[in-house]
Amino acid sequence: MPRPSAREIVLDAYVDILIEHGPGSVTLDAVAAKAKVSKGGLLYHFGSKEALLTGLLDRVWRLSFADVEHARTAPGGPVRYFLTSSVTDASMDKPAHRASMAALRQVGADERVAQTIRNCGQLWRNLLAEHIEDPLTAEMVGALGDGLYLRATMGEETETLANQIDEVLRRLGA
Amino acid sequence: MPRPSAREIVLDAYVDILIEHGPGSVTLDAVAAKAKVSKGGLLYHFGSKEALLTGLLDRVWRLSFADVEHARTAPGGPVRYFLTSSVTDASMDKPAHRASMAALRQVGADERVAQTIRNCGQLWRNLLAEHIEDPLTAEMVGALGDGLYLRATMGEETETLANQIDEVLRRLGA
DNA sequence: GTCTATAGATGGATAGAC
DNA sequence: GTCTATCCATCTATAGAC
Numbered sequence: 001m002p003r004p005s006a007r008e009i010v011l012d013a014y015v016d017i018l019i020e021h022g023p024g025s026v027t028l029d030a031v032a033a034k035a036k037v038s039k040g041g042l043l044y045h046f047g048s049k050e051a052l053l054t055g056l057l058d059r060v061w062r063l064s065f066a067d068v069e070h071a072r073t074a075p076g077g078p079v080r081y082f083l084t085s086s087v088t089d090a091s092m093d094k095p096a097h098r099a100s101m102a103a104l105r106q107v108g109a110d111e112r113v114a115q116t117i118r119n120c121g122q123l124w125r126n127l128l129a130e131h132i133e134d135p136l137t138a139e140m141v142g143a144l145g146d147g148l149y150l151r152a153t154m155g156e157e158t159e160t161l162a163n164q165i166d167e168v169l170r171r172l173g174a
Numbered sequence: 175m176p177r178p179s180a181r182e183i184v185l186d187a188y189v190d191i192l193i194e195h196g197p198g199s200v201t202l203d204a205v206a207a208k209a210k211v212s213k214g215g216l217l218y219h220f221g222s223k224e225a226l227l228t229g230l231l232d233r234v235w236r237l238s239f240a241d242v243e244h245a246r247t248a249p250g251g252p253v254r255y256f257l258t259s260s261v262t263d264a265s266m267d268k269p270a271h272r273a274s275m276a277a278l279r280q281v282g283a284d285e286r287v288a289q290t291i292r293n294c295g296q297l298w299r300n301l302l303a304e305h306i307e308d309p310l311t312a313e314m315v316g317a318l319g320d321g322l323y324l325r326a327t328m329g330e331e332t333e334t335l336a337n338q339i340d341e342v343l344r345r346l347g348a
Numbered sequence: 349g350t351c352t353a354t355a356g357a358t359g360g361a362t363a364g365a366c
Numbered sequence: 367g368t369c370t371a372t373c374c375a376t377c378t379a380t381a382g383a384c
Contacts (some may be wrong), residue, residue, distance in 0.1 A: 006349080021354045022282035023198040027377060033335070043379070071318050105282060107328065108196035114328050121330065137333050140318060140342060147320030154281065154288050156295065170316060180367080213361090215368045223360070255362060349383075359376065366369075 007045045010035045011059060018102040023109060026052075029114050053106060057116045060103045063096035064120040068127055078131050079141060079174055080165065082124060086145040087162045090152030101153050119144070132174045146161050175332050181219045184209045185233060192276035197283060198199050227280060231290045234277045237270035238294040242301055251313060252305050253348055254339065256298060260319040261296075261336045264326030275327050295320070304348045 004012070012032035017026050028049065032042040047050045067085075074081035089097045100120065106113045125142050131136040151158050161168060176184075187208035188313075191200050202223065206216040219228045256269035263271045280287045292343065299316050307310040325332050335342060 019282060022280060023196055024200065024233060024280075024283050026198065029377075029381085036335060038351055040352070040380095043368090044351095045349060045381090049378070062177045098246035105279070106196060106198075106229070108279060109198050117328055118330055121325070121328075135339060136334075136341065137345075140345070143325070143335060144318045145321065146324050147317035147322075150320050151295070151317070154291055154295075156292055160310075161317060164310060167310065171311075171314070171347075201358080203358085211370050213365095214370070217361070218367060218369095302360090350382105351382100353381085353383100355378105355380075357377080359377100360374095362373080363371085364369100365371100366367105 006035075006037065006041075007055070009123070010037065010042055010045055011052070014056060015098055015102040018056075018105045019098065023105055029169050034132060050110075052076050053110060053113070054078065056099065056103060056106070057112055060099045060120065061094075061118055063099050067096045068123045069148065071127060078127050082128060083141070083145050083165050083168070086148040087158045087165075089154055090149055091155070104153065134173070139170055140172055141169075144168070144172075178313050180211065180215075181229070184211065184216055184219055185226070185229050188230060189272050189276040192230075192279045193272065197279055204296060212292055224284075227284060227287070230273065230277060230280070231286055234270075234273045234290055235293065237273050241270045242297045245301060247309075252344065256302060257315070257319050257322065257339050257342070258336070260322040261326055261332045261339075264323055265329070278327065308347070311346055311348050315343075318342070318346075 010031065013031045014026065016034055017030055021030075026049075028039050028042060031052070033038045035042065046055060071078045071081040071085075076084070085094075085097075090101065100117065103113055103117055107117070108114075121142075124145070125138070128138045128142050129135065132141060148158055148161060177242075184205065185203050188200065190208055191204055194207075195204075200223075202213050204211045205226070209216065220229060245252045245255040245259075250258075259268075264275065274291065277287055277291055281291070282288075283305060298319075299312070302312045302316050302348060303309065306315060322332055
């Protein structure tokens, strides 16, 4: 485990603040303080506030891509991995989910945000389509997972469904 | 149709800016300009930025409650109404959806935001539970609708599922 | 590569005229 | 009920020392 670069530490702080306080509270001062660098130090790595967002979107895409690849070889299969991670990891500190949660809070701030999130969604949908024969079923699994993800990011109880993923998949025929 | 009060016009402007530019761009100046009042005029109706958020959350709850009541007597039944409106109205300018989309962008800014959204979600889940016998099926329909809603708010294509709502419901047995 | 200092702009909120 | 004017805190970004 190599020590994370200063760039990554700053990005972590940016993500933390977005998730905990929202975009209205994101200031260079706040990010620098959380990352324990000075504002000048921060601006050496990210030349502007917009550069921070760019860095976040890069991370979101990179981690989502890796997560989808990881799903391909997951023990219970990709489909099961998709649903369980939608519901389980969103509240935990899996980096891929933290990054996309942070990005979700920036929708509207820049066109690239929604674009990136859509691209990541497409990755997952492609994966599901590869492993579920019927197209409509694949779409339904995708939408259901997205719903679980949304709920988890809202701090909602998802146990009712989380404990019955196998039965859910059986009923969907996936 | 009574002319909307100044309060409502200001709230509309606040919602517009949240949806179009995100919370990072919400300033009293911007809201006042969009509502075509002065900053002083705005602050007469909402004494602070926080009061604007409070006003939004009130509206979200009020409109969601009314929408759920409206769903009870919808032509195709409440369940069908839930799914079709999740997918259709989110991109349109139905006030209930615009308000909750705006609130969604403020998650993290204040605890009450996620709380309000959870409460509204509970309203819909109760409705579904009343009209779908099997509890797990009801939960699945709810999650699927939430997924469609999330996608619609991201400007995502939802037509594949939107055109097959009846088949979706048939497969879910709802 | 990280810091301090500071410029210059913009933010939220108040006071008081009309 | 709506406006203008203003205060002061905070924000982004730059300049330049170390």
